[in-house]
Amino acid sequence: MKKITISAPGKLMLFGEHAVVYNRPCIVTAVDQRMFMTIEQMPQKTFRLDAEDVFVMTYEKPMRLLGTGDLPKAVSFVEQAVKNFHEKYPMKFGVKVTTKSDFSAGFGFGSSSASTVCAIEGLARLNEVNLSKKEIFDLSYKTILAIQGSGSGFDVAAALYGGTLYFVTGGKVIQPMTIDDIPFFVGYTGFKADTPTIVKEVAERASKDPDLYKKIYDEIEQIVNSSLEAFLKRDWKKVGFLMNMNQKLLEKIGVSSAKLSAMIQAAQNAGAYGAKLSGAGVGDCMIAIAPPEKYQAIETAVTKIGGQVIHVQPNVAGVRKEI
Ligand code: MEV
DSSP states (O other), X not given: OOEEEEXXXXXXXXXXXXXXXXXXXXXXXEEEEEEEEXXXXXXXXXXXXXXXXXXXXXXXXXXXXXXXXXXXXXHHHHHHHHHHHHHHSOOSSEEEEEEEESSOGGGOSOHHHHHHHHHHHHHHHXXXXXXXXXXXXXXXXXXXXXXXXXXXXXXXXXXHHBSEEEEEGGGTEEEEEOOSOOOEEEEEOSOOOOHHHXXXXXXXXXXXXXXXXHHHHHHHHHHHHHHHHHHHTTOXXXXXXXXXXXXXXXXXXXXXXHHHHHHXXXXXXXXXXXXXXXXXXXXXXXXXXXXXXXXXXXXXXXHHTTOEEEOOOXXXXXXXXXX
């Protein structure tokens, strides 16, 4: 029986969250916290999952029942990915999936998208089905939508392509950016944000004032496009300035929080070029762009108000075969 181990990175949103759900661009970078997944063929036609990090051990069901019943959240993305792959490319065998991740699901670094991409890429390789990157993206994105109901797919693209990407909703544009380093700082609020809930709340508010939200998303689009240029020129002061502008618009759509705003302000006051929340908002992380000599002062300021510093490297490789 064949076996393969695949890994895929988590992600951090740099610009354009929320607007990217509505046909606008964003900029995302893949970070060095990876999901590792081993997939083994099994003679009996069953799906089995061992995911110790999320306390799932020996979860098992017949392949024909994939996706049925109430799926525990921790298994749902992998099970749905196997289901979607199996429907399109029927497998003669069952599969045993074992996951192990570098990152805490709490930080919002995208463990669901990383595990979905690992599953689709791993199954394609294991079954010798030759899929293009875009085909893997489409099948993975379909999986995410089936479970979450919403999402732009930017996290799937980051897990798959790696690096830093200029991305438009649903993968309409997936453009790798040539950047080697990004002088950034990441702080965690201590609260886990539930992205689908926050996206839904924003949609509800937008439905009451569609013109205002359209205007805000258009402005975010312009900021993202300007930041693409600034990134490519390595004009970090400009990137920081644009982050501050993006943050103001995120506050207008109601996705910042007292803790996020305090951490962002602390970073700005301690010498960052700019700072903003990253991802869905409400909880999760903030990021700042800063000259490296200011990192220590920013770390002290953010920690002092209860933020947790997270050391991650941006711009890392996308999904790959490990063994
Ligand atoms: C969440 O990390 C980012 C959002 O834009 C949702 C999405 O793009 O799928 C809020």
